[in-house]
Amino acid sequence: MNNLKVLIWGFGAMGSGMAEMLLKKKGIEICAVCDMHPD
Numbered sequence: 001m002n003n004l005k006v007l008i009w010g011f012g013a014m015g016s017g018m019a020e021m022l023l024k025k026k027g028i029e030i031c032a033v034c035d036m037h038p039d
Contacts (some may be wrong), residue, residue: 006022007031
């Protein structure tokens with residue numbers, strides 16, 4: 001089975017929390033992150 005590729009739009013408190021949760025899931029790959037602030 002292929003991984004589900006996910007883009008995270010916004011990497012503030014909510015986006016970073018979502019990333020932490022997704023990294024713990026099998027079959028999910030974070031392929032991109034987009035945010036207004038480069039840091």
